[in-house]
Amino acid sequence: MDDMLAQLRAGRLAGATRIDLSCGLTEFPREVFDLVDSLEVLNLSGNALDTLPDDLHRLHRLRVLFCSDNRFTALPESIGRCRSLDIVGFKANRIRSVPAGALPASLRWLILTDNEIEALPDSLGDCARMQKLMLAGNRLRTLPDSMAKLERLELLRISANRFEALPGWLPALPRLSWLACAGNPFDTQAEDAAIAARSVPHVDWREIVLGEKLGEGASGVIHRATLGADSQPVAVKLFKGAITSDGWPHSEMAASIAAGAHPTLIAARSRIDGHPEGTEGLVMALVDPAFATLAGPPSLASCTRDVYAEEARWSTAVALRIACDIASAAQHLHARGIVHGDLYAHNILWHAQGGGRLGDFGAAWLTGALDAKQARAFQALEVRAFGCLLEELLQRCTDTPPQETVALKDRCLGADAAARPTFAEVLSVLQRHAPRP
Known part of the structure; x- marks a missing residue:
């Protein structure tokens, strides 16, 4: 990434449609404006930025802006003046404020996961193209009623917030298909009950021998493993413990346990106890590698x-x-x-x-x-x-x-x-x- 910044400053990125800069930036590099007639994707994630320039709209071809893992405390209003933006991502900042003017009506995908947002502006309902809205891991208690106008909204993540109840208008959104809302006060009692229930056996960590990693997602890592004295082949998922775009791993564990057994479901068979680092985990059936x-x-x-x-x-x-x-x-x-x-x-x-x-x-x-x-x-x-x-x-x-x-x-x-x-x-x-x- 440092090399890309050097190339940018040397003027060697003329005509570039995408740049990725993750190199400890504390200020927006003004050389980006040399690309006003070509730049479509700007990724500034993983820096130490807390502001964007007021004239960001000069990047008139900009469609995608990522500024995750920075130090923003408010969503910059200059974003709202970028009339071609499709996708905006500010995951894992310190955002508390989302000004009404910070949301361009052109947005179809907004990522504000893992911030400190307590309220959203009514102007969110004016983003008529919105299809995907990621709000997990904030401090929201409600959503603006104007969102009932978002007829194209298909995916909504509001897990790990402070909702005492779900908005009554949500099921009426004509295209909403993928909703995540676990880890809110209305849901946590049911989650705790599911985890406390003996609906799956508990397995001691010492009975498990981990093998190769089969995959890794936002919430955890899945390994091939063997279980017990007879070395029964199984899969083991070890949770990372951090907030994800879908919510808390604790909520995932609760649902996995509550699901029980079904022949076409990859669900939990056992819950793991006694991991030396306190890591939570589940034992699952090992799916035939032909799948x-x-x-x-x-x-x-x-x-x-x-x-x-x-x-x-x-x-x-x-x-x-x-x-x-x-x-x-x-x-x-x-x-x-x-x-x-x-x-x-x-x-x-x-x-x-x-x-x-x-x-x-x-x-x-x-x-x-x-x-x-x-x-x-x-x-x-x-x-x-x-x-x-x-x-x-x-x-x-x-x-x-x-x-x-x-x-x-x-x-x-x-x-x-x-x-x-x-x-x-x-x-x-x-x-x-x-x-x-």
Whole structure:
């Protein structure tokens, strides 16, 4: 990164569309303005900045601005004058104030995770293009009612805040599909009860032998491992303990434990006790290595939709088998009072002969504090997320899917949440067409 700053100052980045500067900056480098006619992505994360220049709008082609892990205490109002901005990220600063003028109406993705924000301005409701809003780890007790106008909002993260109740208008947002809200006062009692319950066995750390790392996410690291005297092969997730874009790892553990066992769910089998550093962890079933991740996470361009490999193709039979398995897992979760919150292809493992397995409870939350009508309304959001998945699966079929499944997809994606089918209805349709395992 120091090399890029040197190149910038030497004038050797003419025509650059993206620059990444993470080198202890305490002041905005004015040489960036030499790129006013080309710069589209500016990443200033990991510095010591607390202000941006008032004339930032001179970067008239700027679409993406990242300033995470800096020292901002307020979202700079100069951002609001950048009329082409699509994406703004200020994760892990010290932001307490979000002025009304700091939000350009062009925004479709705003990241303010892990700050100290207590209130948001009504002007947030004027960001009509907003699709993705990341607010976990702040001090919010409510959201501005103006957000009820955000008809394009699809993903909302408000975990680890101070909500005593969820806004009543949330389920009415026509495109909202991925909601994370664990770790708030309305939800914490249910989380504590889930963790305290003996719904999964406790395993002593000394019974576990860690093997290779299988993967790493925002909340923790997953290892291959063996368990007990018979060296039973398992997977072990060790939590990092820090706030993530989805919320607290404690909330993920609570949902994983509450989920219980299901054949198409990658859930907790045991909770780990006695780690020498006090690290919390879970033992999970080791998924056959023949299973692969269905898709990659959303990109800057796709925003809320997963990115599939170019060669991702399958028969209708395979697509419907995967869809059936994931709908069955979601139905199981809803019956147990859990909303997954992140029902996405990138959280699904699949195999052409083995179907699909749903994992990653990082955004999951418990509906125990809601009445039955409220719970159904929020479960309907997840049905829309499933509709997105079903749409993606059907788009990549090498043969023509049954019309009834296409119509089901349309019902799941419907703007009226109350008219969407339940997962029981979804399964009844899919099982008429999906091959039996």
